[in-house]
Amino acid sequence: MKVALTVWENRISPVLDSASMLVVIDIRKGMIVNKHYVPFYVELPHARAALLADLGVRVLICGAMSQLYENLIQAYGIQIISFVTGDIENVLDAYLKGTLSRRTFQMPGIQPMRRRRFRGGRG
């Protein structure tokens, strides 16, 4: 299963709408088997959503995002975990352990995430 994170200086990019880099991670049986960076320079919202779908991304972890982007990306059947903050390694680790819903990984001013275990790696 492919998980994409928007990256800025080794941390989650603050705003998905203007993020310029993605790290795409391939997870199998709870282990990272592949990790590569993909430029995310496309400007148009549709093109951004389509690029994620073309990359085969199933889950997107990102910072703040506007409603327009959320709707478009969800329309491609991609699960979104937004308003996430922190270092990429910590966020990824928390995702694999199912602890991403902790407040330390949430941007301020956002309702706490439902107690869900965002865990990938089954694919």
Added chain:
Amino acid sequence: MAGGLNKKYSLLSRNVTDIILENISDGVFTINHTWHITSFNRAAETITGIPRDQAIGRHCWEVFRSNMCERDCALRRTMKQGKPFVDTSTYIVNNRKRRVPVVVCTSLLKDKSGIVVGGVETFRDMSTVEQLRKELEDRFHLGDIVSRSASMKKVFAVLPQIADSYSTVLLQGETGTGKELMARALHDLSPRRIRPFIAMNCGALPDTLLESELFGYKAGAFTHATRDKPGRFALAEGGTLFLDEVGDVSPAFQVRLLRVLQEREFMPLGAIIPVKANVRVIASTNKDLSALVAEGTFRQDLFYRINVVRIDLPPLRDRREDIPLLVERFITRFNNLRNRNIAGISRDALAILMAHTYPGNIRELENIIEHALVLCPKGQIEPHHLPGTLIPTIPSPPRTKTIGAAVKSAEENEITTALKRNDYNRLAAARELGIHKSTLFRKINALGIRLPKIDGRTHRRKKP
């Protein structure tokens, strides 16, 4: 004693600053050297939707969440270059996933001894201004139609109501005035917008072909008709059918068209059962249909059937104020289409365009701009980039130096013609021009138009 007083005033001053910060409508936050927020005022809470207790101590990009944070942070520039930046436009994403347009100012934060201890960012919510700007812009735009002329504004005002109805519409206007664009705008504003918009030029085809195109045919209706073919009426089911150049339809076909509009059903060629048509018809013509009715070349009953709601599209020479707006629109469009970067049009070139009479209307203007873009490698469109045919239409050089002079010359021409047409009756001429009679008198004086001694009123009075 003096030290105590200073301390007291210092404390008072700090309190006053705090009160001011809490009561201004601009958001203000400060950061330290590690980019952590150290203060966050009430307006900042309102604009971002983030409570102060959650904002303080967090990284500024986690709270402010602007599209500048990553690539072009104003605070970072200020901290790096040691100078303030004012009025940087950007947007932030608030806690409700809404983009809020803001204008940002940044400066250094120094302590009493002048040592930089961080930065301060103030930001103003521009949502209302943006909304008003958009509304103002929308007043000149409707779909792909752009205009700021009074006559078109009247059309814009009634278009939503017309679109909302199911009535047949007749669009009348010279060639190139945007009849198809108007038909599309009507369709896009109507409840039928999710259904197809089908356009058909009736003037281009002979009767038999027109019939099979509009109504379709059944397999076996004629030689080589091996399978059913749906006509435009069937294709536009639930949507809108635009019949262009309806004035050119032959009298024989007019009867068939009348039947469809009257009965709301049609018969495909070779069919034995009529087909119901749930189609809104928009017809257009560049001819004066009432004159054709008077001549006997257009059926009166069909005329009344399609002339339910009529929209007259004024020619471009009657709405010259739209020329700069249209030029700008075409330059932007061709820049995008051809991947060009033409900055605009020079004053002299625009003056030439303003003075032209445009027999081909907007389509002609569009072609002129396309021609200019082919010849203009970079920068602005200059007079020598315009087609040579336009050059003889330029009045003497001193009069076309400015757009104002070109407009004056055009106004003078229009006023003189309108006065002549109305036997120099000022009131009638003012009505025809769509201006108040005092405005007309003022313009006659300002432009120095010489009038004959008779006027329309005295002439009329003498008549009986």
